[in-house]
Structure formats: structure tokens, C-alpha cells
Amino acid sequence: MAISILHRVTGNGLATVGALALVWWLMAAATGPAAYDYFLSWARSPLGYVVAIGLTWAFFQHLLSGLRHFVLDMGAGYELKTNKSWSILIPVLSIFITAAIWLTICARNI
């Protein structure tokens, strides 16, 4: 149940915050160095990092629970125990992947 609403919440978060950030980045790069610097000033701010980490987690959470949907579409994974195991494992995995990515980025920048 929780994994279901998480799929919806992460999806809508990505659709709004994520998509807007993507388009802002692209449009800023297309507009010129000044506009791009303005984008970077936000991206490299504490808020920017919070958003970036949040979006990373939201993406992987949505991707993994989306894969769960694909498996269910095929008619598999409906057994109570199987479903429950994956529903617990998926958020753990998404947090792990997010942490791995951002620790790599931090390690590279220090």
C-alpha cells in the first residue's frame, strides 16, 4: 500500500520539480552564460543539493516500483509473501542507490 502511494508521490514530484528543473537547466544553457550562471547559483546552493538528492531518490524509487508494476503486469509476484518482500526491499534499494551516487559525487569533489 505504502509502496503504491510512494510510486504516485515520487512520480508527481519528478513530473513537477524534476521536469521543471530539467527544462530550466536546458533553457538556461541555451540562453547563455549569464542565465546558466544564475541556474548554477541555485543548483549549487544548499536548497539545490537538497532538491537534487531528493530527485535522485524519487527517480530510483519510482523506477524500482515501476519495475514492480511491470512484473505484476506479467501476472507474477502477487503471492503475499513475495509482494511484501519486494515492497520492503524496494525503498531500501532506492535509498542505497541514492546514497551510493551522492557519496561518489561528494568523494569526487573533496
Next chain:
Amino acid sequence: MGTGTGIGRVRGLGSARHGTHHWIHQRITAAGNFVLVLAFIISLLRMQGLDYAGVTAWLSNPLVAVTMMLMVVSIFYHLRLGMQVMMEDYVHDEGLKFVSILILNFYAIGGAAAGIFAIAKIAFSGGAA
């Protein structure tokens, strides 16, 4: 809708009118997103920082430009379908639902247009705007 004929009373109700179509396209764009957005994230991680020169040079590469444009289309098509489902679930006032879905469509098409144009401009101007 109406109180007159039998068909008038049931018109507009029932399934989401194009249920299967949406369902399949949601899966297609999901698969597209899986490949394209993951590739994008991997590319971002491999980039040496997000500086203007590096990013514009990267987006000027034809293969990158095409792939990014496809990613933008896939993302906005997928989010349009997904958010529509959410609106149909939570918004019950017919008028508000119509307006919400209208704004959603404008957002999806506008966002995709902006993304595609931005990539094209960077690629065609050779990365130096």
C-alpha cells in the same frame, strides 16, 4: 449528462474512454524513460562538473542531442499520462477536472517544446551561444 435519452444519461461515464491506449503508452514511455533517463544520469555522473562550456559542448554532440530530445519527449508524454490518472482519481468536479487536464496538457507540450528547442539551439549553434 442529460435527463432525456438513455444514451444521454450514460455518455461521459464508464471507463477512461481510451483506457487501453493510455495503459500501453504508459508502459512504452516507461521503458523509454528507463533507458534514456538512466543513460542521462550516467552521462551526468561521468561529466567533469556542470560548467557552461562542458554542458554546451556535450549537448552539441549529435548523438547526445538526439537522445536527449527523445528523452524529453518520453518524459513529458509519460508524466502527462501519469498525472492525468492522478487527476481523474482526485478531482471530482467535472469543470475543475477539465481545466486541470487542460493545464496539464499545456504544461506537457510546453515543457517538451522548451526542452527540444533548447537542445536544438545549443546543438546548432555549436555549443557557443
